[in-house]
Amino acid sequence: MQEKEQKRPLRNSKQRAIILEVLKSTKTHPTADWIYEKVRKKIPNISLGTVYRNLSVLKEMGKIMELNCGEKCSRYDGNPENHYHFVCLKCGRVFDVEGIDVNRKIDEEVSEKNGWEVFYHRMEFYGLCGECSKKND
């Protein structure tokens, strides 16, 4: 239903594979620029535009996720399975939430009570991470 049609036949792009590999290799949720810098170590003359374009393609392919947690720039997550995130209001880092399953029943509940067709939801928690919590403000 929400699955997009495959508009273009995709080739096996070496750059795209490396971008995916870099993103999969980190547990952080990096920005496009961070990914660009990392990938540049493997493909020195890659351009930032290529990184953005391939991140967008990978997202369309359903291999990665794009996050918007209240910052001006997007962050990317190499794990396309729906899960929740935590944003530290002090250091700005984004973490995966562990130990809480995605509540799929709530989508139906929201659908029924509001007359919409709900496909999925996102949840982001905000606060202080362990490290930042220790440092007394």
Added chain:
Amino acid sequence: MQEKEQKRPLRNSKQRAIILEVLKSTKTHPTADWIYEKVRKKIPNISLGTVYRNLSVLKEMGKIMELNCGEKCSRYDGNPENHYHFVCLKCGRVFDVEGIDVNRKIDEEVSEKNGWEVFYHRMEFYGLCGECSKKND
């Protein structure tokens, strides 16, 4: 805890009052630009910068909420009480979710299981609104 100190003594700004009034008067969740256009009908020579600055002040005052639902631009909500939102993937409109209470217990659960200090969370549902659902894609 998360409450910011009042940095500057605020004056009763006419523009700010009208911006708040405009935002409170709609159930939509408008962008800064939409608000600017509306306010311009009452204060023709107001500048967009003033709108942005006052939205930011109103947010600091806790009178409004800023939303980031996966778009490149922010949307604003005249209701500062935490509540959930629904984004229509077709028309892009943002709605308040009715009939679902904010789950405050989950913040504690996330805190305990991950060792963070969680203050609040946000939840956004995605799908098709009633109108867009009727129109067969």
Added chain:
DNA sequence: GCAGAAATAATAATAGTTACTAGTTTATTG
């Protein structure tokens, strides 16, 4: 009324992202 600070309009600057362009690589098909 006056001093000092807040608020303002207009404008410039910034940052993240996207679009464009001309050239390169790759898969495919005859």
Added chain:
DNA sequence: CAATAAACTAGTAACTATTATTATTTCTGC
């Protein structure tokens, strides 16, 4: 293998939302 078409690319320009700056105006308490 040669020809062709289309995906892909680096480099760069353009765009857009937002923020900062600046010179000026408006409040507000004394």
